[in-house]
Amino acid sequence: MSNIERVDVAIVGAGTAGLAALREIRKRTDDFVLINAGSYGTTCARVGCMPSKALIAAANAFHARTRLDEFGIRGGEALVADIPAVLHRVRVLRDHFVSGVLKATEDLGSRNIAAHARLDGPNRLIAGEHVIEAKRIVLAPGSSPIVPEQWRAFGDRIITSDTLFEQKDLPRRIGVVGLGAIGVEIAQALARLGIEVYGFDGADRIAGVSDERIAQVAQDLLAQEFAIHLGAQVELAEADDGIEMRWDGGNVVVDKVIASVGRRPNLKGLGLDTLGVPLDDKGMPEVDSNTMRIGDTTIFLAGDANGQRPLLHEGADDGHIAGLNATSENPIHLSRRIPLSVVFSDPQIASVGQRAGELNPRTILTGEVSFARQGRARTMQENYGLLRLYAARENGRLLGAEMVAPAAEHMGHLLALAIGQKLTVHDLLRMPFYHPTLEEGLRTALRMIARELPPCSISDLAGCGPIGVEALE
Numbered sequence: 001m002s003n004i005e006r007v008d009v010a011i012v013g014a015g016t017a018g019l020a021a022l023r024e025i026r027k028r029t030d031d032f033v034l035i036n037a038g039s040y041g042t043t044c045a046r047v048g049c050m051p052s053k054a055l056i057a058a059a060n061a062f063h064a065r066t067r068l069d070e071f072g073i074r075g076g077e078a079l080v081a082d083i084p085a086v087l088h089r090v091r092v093l094r095d096h097f098v099s100g101v102l103k104a105t106e107d108l109g110s111r112n113i114a115a116h117a118r119l120d121g122p123n124r125l126i127a128g129e130h131v132i133e134a135k136r137i138v139l140a141p142g143s144s145p146i147v148p149e150q151w152r153a154f155g156d157r158i159i160t161s162d163t164l165f166e167q168k169d170l171p172r173r174i175g176v177v178g179l180g181a182i183g184v185e186i187a188q189a190l191a192r193l194g195i196e197v198y199g200f201d202g203a204d205r206i207a208g209v210s211d212e213r214i215a216q217v218a219q220d221l222l223a224q225e226f227a228i229h230l231g232a233q234v235e236l237a238e239a240d241d242g243i244e245m246r247w248d249g250g251n252v253v254v255d256k257v258i259a260s261v262g263r264r265p266n267l268k269g270l271g272l273d274t275l276g277v278p279l280d281d282k283g284m285p286e287v288d289s290n291t292m293r294i295g296d297t298t299i300f301l302a303g304d305a306n307g308q309r310p311l312l313h314e315g316a317d318d319g320h321i322a323g324l325n326a327t328s329e330n331p332i333h334l335s336r337r338i339p340l341s342v343v344f345s346d347p348q349i350a351s352v353g354q355r356a357g358e359l360n361p362r363t364i365l366t367g368e369v370s371f372a373r374q375g376r377a378r379t380m381q382e383n384y385g386l387l388r389l390y391a392a393r394e395n396g397r398l399l400g401a402e403m404v405a406p407a408a409e410h411m412g413h414l415l416a417l418a419i420g421q422k423l424t425v426h427d428l429l430r431m432p433f434y435h436p437t438l439e440e441g442l443r444t445a446l447r448m449i450a451r452e453l454p455p456c457s458i459s460d461l462a463g464c465g466p467i468g469v470e471a472l473e
């Protein structure tokens with residue numbers, strides 16, 4: 001072991017959260033080290049957000065052929081998905097995104113240590129040959145896919161998001177266990193590329209949707225593309241021609257199984273037990289989400305590793321807050337953004353603000369729109385899905401929304417702004433709704449709530465009732 005190295009700040013993990021912390025820390029001090037185990041380039045760019053979206057885009061492009069006939073365009077059935085080429089493109093894009101991320105650390109020299117770090121008390125880290133004493137420490141070690149122990153016997157026939165994008169080709173039949181964000185996105189993409197997909201979830205709703213109606217519509221739509229079994233406990237067994245998936249109610253043989261049953265914070269071996277703070281049964285300390293501080297220590301836990309909001313933009317915010325606090329004398333408390341999540345299925349599944357399950361049905365008004373007959377959605381042949389808005393009964397303030405809808409990513413952002421600005425349904429109805437747009441569907445849902453509220457003036461323009469002509473609504 002070398003001598004003790006003393007620094008102001010040590011960052012553990014060069015993922016999105018760690019790099020966001022690094023950006024803040026570099027503005028204030030050069031006296032830091034960054035320690036990263038394994039590959040650089042971040043989970044998001046290497047094996048997460050970006051390669052998954054590249055795969056989804058290819059799948060959606062191929063799937064478009066199934067609607068061409070209805071547009072009057074012939075010959076779509078002759079198109080072929082060249083899976084190795086699809087996967088190659090995913091990796092080319094992935095490499096491009098990773099190379100962009102690598103620039104953030106290339107000039108760090110000896111301040112960048114490639115090693116696994118563990119705490120050895122509140123201010124000390126052991127990282128390979130290095131012993132580092134730091135006044136403040138930002139821990140941002142991320143999370144890893146969970147693979148049930150008994151499945152490990154199936155070797156590389158069990159795929160996770162860590163290995164999916166490395167595949168050179170894909171087999172004919174794939175089981176997907178866990179239909180959260182990852183499972184839903186990947187299962188639909190693979191099905192659209194022509195693979196027989198069998199999806200399972202132990203819960204009774206997909207993609208963590210809390211609104212029962214939205215969950216049902218999402219499930220019905222996705223079930224048109226691949227088999228969905230909910231409330232299913234799946235067991236795997238060796239079969240002559242693959243892996244047999246058994247559940248209460250049936251069995252099917254597949255070639256490979258994707259484990260998408262969640263991700264676990266990388267806390268094992270991190271030495272949190274040396275901090276002298278209470279840990280819960282998962283080994284997680286209490287973390288203040290406005291400072292990212294662990295208890296009253298000088299240690300900050302950011303990103304997926306704290307298990308609070310395992311999303312890219314939230315991890316970046318965590319890192320930013322942790323980086324600020326790791327270089328500040330007095331704690332800086334920052335408020336968090338309006339919750340927003342988007343699952344990139346087609347249609348997209350999104351939630352913004354408070355979810356149905358978090359609200360008291362007696363104190364809210366609900367408005368909804370089905371996109372089945374919505375004008376613009378019909379012109380694009382994307383006329384499916386449902387959006388539900390929740391507003392406070394007492395004053396019409398928008399509280400949240402859940403949706404499975406075309407362009408949900410855009411409506412989700414618009415609604416997040418409205419909720420953040422504490423706008424009411426009447427305020428929203430005063431904005432222009434261009435014709436013909438999907439946002440006109442949003443207006444329908446807003447009007448539904450407005451009808452339950454006392455009128456706010458003689459006319460709030462868009463709030464006046466529907467015209468009653470489908471193509472104009």
Ligand SMILES: Cc1cc2nc3c(=O)[nH]c(=O)nc-3n(C[C@H](O)[C@H](O)[C@H](O)COP(=O)(O)OP(=O)(O)OC[C@H]3O[C@@H](n4cnc5c(N)ncnc54)[C@H](O)[C@@H]3O)c2cc1C
Nearest residue numbers: 013015016017037043048049117141142303304310311312
């Ligand atoms: C398939 C997939 C798709 C996703 N899609 C989206 C999406 O569309 N939108 C979205 O918002 N989010 C998405 N996410 C989630 C998003 O990728 C994560 O929330 C985000 O990448 C977490 O960043 P992080 O900095 O916490 O962790 P990471 O980026 O994983 O960084 C952690 C780093 O710490 C290192 N490390 C771990 N332990 C140690 C240690 N002891 N010592 C030193 N280094 C260590 C790791 O090797 C890693 O380099 C997706 C995730 C996956 C897997």
Ligand SMILES: NC(=O)c1ccc[n+]([C@@H]2O[C@H](COP(=O)([O-])OP(=O)(O)OC[C@H]3O[C@@H](n4cnc5c(N)ncnc54)[C@H](O)[C@@H]3O)[C@@H](O)[C@H]2O)c1
Nearest residue numbers: 178179180181182183201202203260261262310342343344
């Ligand atoms: N578009 C996005 O924003 C996006 C995309 C992918 C991932 N992510 C992030 O990555 C994180 C991890 O995603 P994920 O989908 O792996 O986790 P998740 O926790 O969202 O979903 C896991 C699913 O697996 C199910 N499950 C758990 N154990 C099971 C079992 N034994 N059998 C059957 N089903 C089981 C759960 O009921 C749940 O529906 C998410 O929390 C999300 O924040 C986000």
